[in-house]
Amino acid sequence: MNIIKLDATDSTNSYLRRLSVNEPIADYTVVVTKLQTSGRGQMGTVWDSEASKNLTFSVYKDLSEYHLESPFYISMAIALALYKTLSSLSIPKLSVKWPNDILSENKKICGILIENVFKQHKFSSTIIGIGLNVNQVEFDNLPKASSLKLVSGSTFDLDDITKEIIINLKYYFNILKERRLVSLKETYEASLFRKNKPSTFQDAEGVLFFGIIKGVSEYGNLQVLLEDEMIKEFDLKTITLLY
Structure with a gap:
């Protein structure tokens, strides 16, 4: 080395x-x-x-x-x-x-x-x-x-x-x-932090919303289950996990 x-x-x-x-x-x-x-x-x-x-x-x-x-x-x-x-x-x-x-x-x-x-x-x-x-x-x-x-x-x-x-x-x-x-x-x-736990997120416009982390896509987008039971993907620039 x-x-x-x-x-x-x-x-x-x-x-x-x-x-x-x-x-x-x-x-x-x-x-x-x-x-x-x-x-x-x-x-x-x-x-x-x-x-x-x-x-x-x-x-x-x-x-x-x-x-x-x-x-x-x-x-x-x-x-x-x-x-x-x-x-x-x-x-x-x-x-x-x-x-x-x-x-x-x-x-x-x-x-x-x-x-x-x-x-x-x-x-x-x-x-x-x-x-x-x-x-x-x-x-x-x-x-x-x-x-x-x-x-x-x-x-x-x-x-x-x-x-x-x-x-x-x-x-x-x-x-x-x-x-x-x-x-x-x-x-x-x-190993993901807060996977399968209800969490608060903030989007790029500063709007707060709730969701549950389910996983990631192969391209690294975070997959979040939203309140309407739909899974949406977010990239790093569009979402912040608040904790």
Whole structure:
């Protein structure tokens, strides 16, 4: 495993992307930093993390031998790798908040940023950015954030967790490469936060409505059973789960 350790960088995803442009990158190359000065989350959000307390790293994954119609299977594999890792650490009440945030006891402990690269109209590679709150215990103005230490009472070794995540990424990407897509999707759906529970949502116009999460489509849309007993699909830009 090729691990590049940095004291600080703007973004591990950006660092790895710059590296991959200039030279060939080995599969599962990891860039990890103690401090990320411009960490990025989904849809332009900022990932803020206390230096040396948490895991902020990115992984390069070669996809040239994968035959993928939908990028969401990549997201499912990554989310399940994190879920499996944290389960092995006995982190309580784990779930995946669609599309790929990892929660414990309804608090966010991990965010994932996936940047896929296409060449000749097919998936070439992906850069997986992972922000995992590990030993940080204070989250000012972030009432929905938590950490492994807060939910378990234990202090964790960052290097050990990184290695375990890579092992589990390889496990689920192997399932993806073997095209065991039904199994992957069923496992992902079984881990979904608030699946089969009445929930409140907000649409892009700010209108609140009630529904029940039933699953996801193969293209990653959330499937919600509405009050009229119809199942409607929503993409990430059109719906927010309130909790």
